[in-house]
Amino acid sequence: MRRRGGHGTGTRRVRPAPALVLLLLLAGCSGGSQSTLHASGAGARRTEGLWWLFFWISVAVFAEVMTLLGWALWRRRRATARVRGGDALGMVSVLGVAIPFVILAVVYGIGLHDLNALASPPGKNAAVNIEVVGHRWWWEVHYPDQPAAVTANEIHIPIGESVRVRLRTADVQHSFWVPNLMPKTDLIAGKVNETWLYTDEAGNYRGQCAEYCGQQHAFMAFLVVAEPRAQFDAWVTAQAQPTTPTLTAAQQRGKAVFEQGSCASCHTVRGTSADGTVGPDLTTIGSRWSIGAGAAPNDAGHLGGWIANSQTIKPGNAMPPQPVAAQDLPDLVAYLQSLK
Template sequence: MRSIFSSATLEAERLHALDLYFMLAALAVLLLVAGLVVYTSLKYRDKGDGVEPPQESTNLSLEMLMIGGPAVLVVIFFFLTIRTSSAILPPAGETTPAVVVTGHQWWWEAAYPGTQVKTANEIHLPVGQRLLIVGTSADVIHDWWLPAFGEKMDVIPGRRNHVWITIKKPGIYEGACSEFCGQQHAWMRIRVVAQTPADYTRWLAAAARPATPPTEAQALAGGALFAHYACSSCHQIRGTAAMGQQGPDLTHFGSRRTMLAGLLENTPANVNRWLTDPQAVKPGAHMPRFIFGQDSIRALTAYLTQLK
């Protein structure tokens, strides 16, 4: 689903139709030029008789065609581009966004207006509805792009850009930041989970609930460690005293399929690796290394993975 030729939204279909017109026109020009080159080469080739071909100093009709043809193409594609742009990117107006996406080095935050829901990297959206997505950045310029969705969106500090999308069918659609933004730019992936409206409503209701309280002894110990050390100053876990805003919201961390913006599958083994030495897993990430013993790391792993 990463191909630009696989349209997952109605807006991408319009863009791809415009692309097709451009490619057909370019092919026609290529064939015309190639044909003229072959024709000229054959007609005016040296026949070995010493006779110079007829020379023409001017041909007004031909010159008008050479200038007028490209000019007409430019005008046609100008209006086609304006029409497509107006259709896929009208002003946001007073419309409430379906989601506000914020780019961070190197992960994506998604906040759902009108709710307390925040998530990271895995973004859930309903199909069959025209959705407004607003984007901004917390640090440097990033670029939100899912090839199957068509349009890119620059996310810029201090500015709110937007795109409109109408997803055609459920599925998982992947993309990435397409503006170089630092050391881990290559691992700033996007994962959109498109769901039926009913499934999306259920997901949103579940995501709005506070974190699941731990019940097992090891997870309880991990929760106490999380609250005691600096974890809670960077991360938020709704329903607890952890209210940090610097790192990803971890309220339902255990329900995500991936972690670290798509770098790894979300498994206890990978969480353990990450907590043991973040820089060895994702060099340059802003997660500091805490010198915990393995018992503490296992307890933190147990706590985080049960947050569903």
């Protein structure tokens, strides 16, 4: 960062204060809703514990090195000071070999213990099963216990129960990560991996693809909604039902535009003639938290812009600009917003 001087043409570099730099680093590590350091699940708590363990070990090692450096500089100022060979060898053996070995052995043992614990959900048996398919750049979500329940970029789970998540990719490698609930699990082509989710705290937890997968990797987010079991059951049951909204005249016109245009060839809306499988299932698009896997808010303005030309919001995604007449677009948006 540079600030132009009051006179002449020179510039003067302004260096941020060390305290400000430290505050920014800490804010980046622990701030915001999507953070491993705000654990709300059993798996994330283990990760958070390991993070703090490594942090304090690093602080101790840094303090030791700085202390030894200061001691060495102090002794250097004494012209007659000498360190005997035996003392130097002992210092190197203890501080440079023995102590690091003990630290690494302890950290390795704790890491293995936590990896083993993360392999199985609490209680061993998962009460709910979910299947997640990664696409460039969105998430397809299935509930095998309710085969008709299909959604996109949004996962609901009951609180206080283990949820097994089966993961696979439809294209390149992705990584499933909900920082507040669980460490990362990769989605590898030709392989099905498993992870699990568990939390006792109701709330919304943002997830993210953690493996670079192309141009819109940053906008491949999803939302995990943890809620009481009764609410979860009601939500899953509703997701499995075909859409039967009571439509206004404008929404009826929008439905006709949807079914007769190119939308129906790529998207499904259960209960209508639209049965495309290229893009996300839109049966409940009106109630979802975002458009384009976190690329834009789910409101009328952004939804209309997405339909007209989604490339202006999320360049490179698979949806081309849609040839919808200007007079028909408000009706189409109204129809999609009614799907809840």
